[in-house]
Amino acid sequence: MTEPFILFTVAGTTYALRSRDVAHVEMVDQVTAVPNAAHFVDGVVFSRGQVVPALNLRARFGFDKAPTDLSTRLLVVRDGARTVGLVVDAAREFVPIDPAAIQPPSAALTGLSGRYLEGVANIGDRLILVLNLAATLTFEDPVLEPHT
Amino acid sequence: MADDAFLAGFMDDYFVECEEHLATIRRLLLVLDAGVGQPAVQPQALDELFRAFHSIKGISGMVELREAEMLAHHMESYLRALRARETQLSDAGIDALIRGVDALEQTIAARRDATPPPAVDLVVRELAAVAPEAGGPRAAAPAAAASAALASWRVTFVPSAALLARGVNVDMVRARLRDTGTIVDATPLVTPEGVAFEFMFAGDLAPETAAAWAGDGIRVEAVAEPGPVPFDGAAASPMDGSARVATSHVVRVDLGKLDDVMRIIGDMVISRARLDGALAAAEAALPPAIWRQIQENTQTIERQLRDLREGVMRLRLVPVGEIFRRMPFVVRDLARETGTQVRLELRGQETEIDKFLIERMMDPVLHLVRNAVSHGFEPAAVRAAAGKPAEGTLTLAAASVGESVVLEIADDGRGIDAAAVAAKARALGFPLPEGPLDAATLLDLLCAPGFSTRDETDRASGRGVGMGVVKTTVEELNGSMTLQTAPGEGTRFVIELPLTLSITDALIAHVGERVFAVPQGAVREVIEIAPAAIRRIEGHEIAPFRGGTLPIVRLGRVFGVPERAGRALHVFVVGAGVDAVGIAVDRIAGQREIVVRGMADALIKVDGVSGATDLGDGRVVLILDLPALARRGRRLAPGASVAPRPGVEAR
Numbered sequence: 001m002t003e004p005f006i007l008f009t010v011a012g013t014t015y016a017l018r019s020r021d022v023a024h025v026e027m028v029d030q031v032t033a034v035p036n037a038a039h040f041v042d043g044v045v046f047s048r049g050q051v052v053p054a055l056n057l058r059a060r061f062g063f064d065k066a067p068t069d070l071s072t073r074l075l076v077v078r079d080g081a082r083t084v085g086l087v088v089d090a091a092r093e094f095v096p097i098d099p100a101a102i103q104p105p106s107a108a109l110t111g112l113s114g115r116y117l118e119g120v121a122n123i124g125d126r127l128i129l130v131l132n133l134a135a136t137l138t139f140e141d142p143v144l145e146p147h148t
Numbered sequence: 149m150a151d152d153a154f155l156a157g158f159m160d161d162y163f164v165e166c167e168e169h170l171a172t173i174r175r176l177l178l179v180l181d182a183g184v185g186q187p188a189v190q191p192q193a194l195d196e197l198f199r200a201f202h203s204i205k206g207i208s209g210m211v212e213l214r215e216a217e218m219l220a221h222h223m224e225s226y227l228r229a230l231r232a233r234e235t236q237l238s239d240a241g242i243d244a245l246i247r248g249v250d251a252l253e254q255t256i257a258a259r260r261d262a263t264p265p266p267a268v269d270l271v272v273r274e275l276a277a278v279a280p281e282a283g284g285p286r287a288a289a290p291a292a293a294a295s296a297a298l299a300s301w302r303v304t305f306v307p308s309a310a311l312l313a314r315g316v317n318v319d320m321v322r323a324r325l326r327d328t329g330t331i332v333d334a335t336p337l338v339t340p341e342g343v344a345f346e347f348m349f350a351g352d353l354a355p356e357t358a359a360a361w362a363g364d365g366i367r368v369e370a371v372a373e374p375g376p377v378p379f380d381g382a383a384a385s386p387m388d389g390s391a392r393v394a395t396s397h398v399v400r401v402d403l404g405k406l407d408d409v410m411r412i413i414g415d416m417v418i419s420r421a422r423l424d425g426a427l428a429a430a431e432a433a434l435p436p437a438i439w440r441q442i443q444e445n446t447q448t449i450e451r452q453l454r455d456l457r458e459g460v461m462r463l464r465l466v467p468v469g470e471i472f473r474r475m476p477f478v479v480r481d482l483a484r485e486t487g488t489q490v491r492l493e494l495r496g497q498e499t500e501i502d503k504f505l506i507e508r509m510m511d512p513v514l515h516l517v518r519n520a521v522s523h524g525f526e527p528a529a530v531r532a533a534a535g536k537p538a539e540g541t542l543t544l545a546a547a548s549v550g551e552s553v554v555l556e557i558a559d560d561g562r563g564i565d566a567a568a569v570a571a572k573a574r575a576l577g578f579p580l581p582e583g584p585l586d587a588a589t590l591l592d593l594l595c596a597p598g599f600s601t602r603d604e605t606d607r608a609s610g611r612g613v614g615m616g617v618v619k620t621t622v623e624e625l626n627g628s629m630t631l632q633t634a635p636g637e638g639t640r641f642v643i644e645l646p647l648t649l650s651i652t653d654a655l656i657a658h659v660g661e662r663v664f665a666v667p668q669g670a671v672r673e674v675i676e677i678a679p680a681a682i683r684r685i686e687g688h689e690i691a692p693f694r695g696g697t698l699p700i701v702r703l704g705r706v707f708g709v710p711e712r713a714g715r716a717l718h719v720f721v722v723g724a725g726v727d728a729v730g731i732a733v734d735r736i737a738g739q740r741e742i743v744v745r746g747m748a749d750a751l752i753k754v755d756g757v758s759g760a761t762d763l764g765d766g767r768v769v770l771i772l773d774l775p776a777l778a779r780r781g782r783r784l785a786p787g788a789s790v791a792p793r794p795g796v797e798a799r
Contacts, residue, residue, distance in 0.1 A: 032768035033662075035707030036754045044752055044760060044768045051760040051768060053751040082749055137751075 008091035011063040026074040169200040198227040226279035241278045303347040414743040468546040469497035482521045489539040496546035512618040516557040524561035558640035564633040591631040595619035657733040670774040673721040701781040722778040729781035
């Protein structure tokens with residue numbers, strides 16, 4: 001039993017997400033910055049009439065942000081009731097992956113992105129990191145805004 | 149008939165219809181509740197209830213939701229006995245009915261949400277116990293009665309063009325049924341695919357006949373018990389008549405379709421704004437007379453769009469009573485469980501609000517009500533000692549205020565212990581300022597994820613949603629919530645919601661390269677201030693204003709956006725008197741009608757931004773939350789008292 005995954009790259013590494021979690025893929029343009037949002041949030045965009053946060057995966061994984069170019073893509077993903085756009089360097093391919101072939105990530109293999117991983121899969125000679133969507137989107141440190 | 153799309157459409161219709169019947173039932177149960185122990189209770193209410201259960205039974209049978217059919221059947225039986233005065237309405241009877249209705253509602257909701265249905269055996273037994281002629285094996289398994297001498301059948305006919313071409317129409321079906329037996333009841337059903345007819349039919353129907361009819365779009369189904377008793381003529385006919393009149397004048401519209409229309413209107417508002425922009429740019433290029441004529445036309449379109457929008461919005465409004473209606477039962481049950489004496493006061497049930505908002509607010513209001521009943525009231529003895537009536541009062545009120553609806557959930561109970569909340573918050577590691585909590589911080593804490601003033605999860609209030617969800621829901625709906633509480637005096641939650649999904653007038657503000665939209669409702673005044681007039685005191689800025697001073701919040705500094713230097717600032721004045729705060733921007737550039745879209749995702753929820761809009765170029769423009777920015781200004785203002793303003797203080 002295989003499942004379709006969408007492959008994308010962030011800072012030279014190939015990642016995968018289940019394509020059923022990806023609503024659609026867009027070109028990135030006209031991101032409106034949201035003041036005082038987390039550093040990995042580029043801002044907001046309209047996606048099909050909805051206001052969607054644009055989460056920069058480079059920044060999320062601890063890399064420097066890169067300027068937007070023609071290959072930059074916005075992966076609009078759904079997690080429960082949430083819709084979030086992931087800014088990635090490129091997204092081009094769909095591949096079928098057998099979920100059973102996804103191995104737990106080894107700590108040595110991955111850097112900061114390790115905590116956002118579901119596992120690792122080998123497709124041919126390529127190593128692909130399968131993203132844990134919920135962990136990626138979780139806003140870990142909800143700080144209560146003091147009112148006084 | 150087996151077509152999935154058809155079935156899905158039909159199920160939608162089923163849920164809507166059940167909802168309506170359940171609403172009627174809940175209203176009538178309250179009427180009955182008041183008449184317990186009296187020899188003959190409100191015959192009209194009994195008739196109406198009986199009919200509602202009967203309808204649910206019928207349609208539940210059609211969609212093969214057997215548990216619902218069975219529950220409705222038992223309640224119908226009990227009501228039949230009451231109508232025939234075979235038994236008297238007792239407390240046990242009312243309780244059984246209320247629990248039966250709860251179970252019925254849960255059963256239907258479980259089918260709608262595709263979740264496992266609740267266990268209904270206990271409730272069924274309870275109902276069987278109160279109904280005198282029920283209780284035997286027939287009641288437990290109504291299907292067993294189907295082999296009665298003169299069997300009852302539910303016959304459904306779905307007309308189609310193909311059948312019509314063969315001469316099969318509803319009159320012919322009716323004639324066939326009459327030839328074979330008696331039509332007890334006939335109901336036209338409106339489905340998204342068209343009209344269908346349901347007949348309750350008593351007669352001797354051979355399986356071959358049924359099979360032959362199947363080819364003509366006629367579906368035959370054995371009914372559990374002898375057909376429904378037709379209502380006694382005089383009492384029933386006026387009701388039937390009015391029901392029929394109502395049906396022909398009321399259109400039931402899927403909310404999604406209204407949403408589509410609303411979205412198109414929103415798009416048109418944006419298109420018109422674009423046209424306006426293009427027209428402004430073309431002013432120099434066009435002969436003045438022609439330019440004016442075009443401009444007048446776009447203004448007419450603007451006015452007409454406004455009317456159209458209001459018209460569609462009115463279609464979506466329903467009385468707030470829909471939320472309130474079920475509350476008496478919740479309060480009654482919970483009060484009994486917790487041994488609290490509570491009187492529920494409902495006010496402003498006729499206040500109208502958008503249907504979508506009402507559906508989203510149902511669970512949050514339910515949560516606040518449960519919280520109030522479970523934790524809000526002191527024991528009767530404590531109340532008496534404090535000179536309060538032993539019975540607590542829970543008030544649910546609604547009122548329209550301009551373009552908003554205000555919902556209030558208030559109790560006269562013990563109030564929230566702000567010190568205890570603060571202590572717990574500090575223990576949990578929430579960063580808190582020293583000193584007493586103000587009401588807004590208290591509310592934020594209560595709504596913070598992982599925070600609850602009770603250590604154990606309370607059964608009643610822990611169900612479904614927590615305070616966090618209440619807050620998120622209100623914010624997603626572009627509303628706001630405030631809390632007032634005082635020890636010994638009670639707790640009041642005030643939720644302000646927009647009347648409908650908003651299109652609103654906004655001022656467009658620029659700071660450096662950034663553009664923001666500012667809802668006009670929050671702006672008291674717009675003034676211009678020369679930079680030289682702004683003075684700095686203790687690191688905060690103030691400007692002279694009306695003989696006093698006005699604390700100034702520079703938006704660019706709050707948001708870390710470079711400002712344009714040198715020229716006069718445009719300032720939005722928010723609040724009045726000593727509460728007035730000025731929010732300064734580089735420039736205010738005109739007024740626009742904007743379509744408000746929510747921004748509720750935690751990633752982009754920041755203080756001072758309430759939503760987003762589109763000014764016609766496809767780019768997101770943030771909508772400022774002026775009240776939040778003003779709160780910041782009041783906090784920063786020199787000499788502003790550290791203590792919160794009276795009236796909202798959580799002491």
